[in-house]
Amino acid sequence: MTSHLLLLAVFAFFVSTVFAALMRDDPRAQLQTGGLLFGSFLLTAVVLGWLMYPLPL
């Protein structure tokens, strides 16, 4: 399992799940919050990745 994108998605999934369970009590609200967090994680990572693309290492 060396794909950075896959690891990012797995990490985002678990963190979103824990945060959603911490922040919301109702299962439906947990699902909505978790999905929103997960999508935000992925979108932010992809956007930041492209923004950093031109920068020299």
Place this chain on the structure above:
Amino acid sequence: MASKSTTAERARASAEPGTCVLVCLLAWAVPGAAHFWLGWRQKATVFFVALTAMFVIGLALNGRIFPFEFAEPLVALAAIADFGLGLPWIAAHVLGVGRGVVTAVTHESGNTFLIVAGLLNFLVILDAFDLVTGRK
């Protein structure tokens, strides 16, 4: 989902300082155990499965469980974060796993999984504390 009345009743009944310490220790030792005891079974299951999985994945990715070396502040901070996971952390020490392979491609990802699992469990401990003191 656990009924809120049961949780609230337990929180009111168990707000003594000794019980608060016990709940926090329980929450530290086994992720989700305090929530289970307080009646929040669904949340307890989520915390246990997610945090344990993150810890195991971190070890599988050749992450390192950092030692308490206060001469190196970043290592010490990572060690404190790792320590947040309680019994899995102790089990890893006893079994001698978590030494990390610095040359592995996934080493830093493994470290991230281990550190964040510990930090998330600190949040779970705070949530259990809020529940038992009736703040939530």
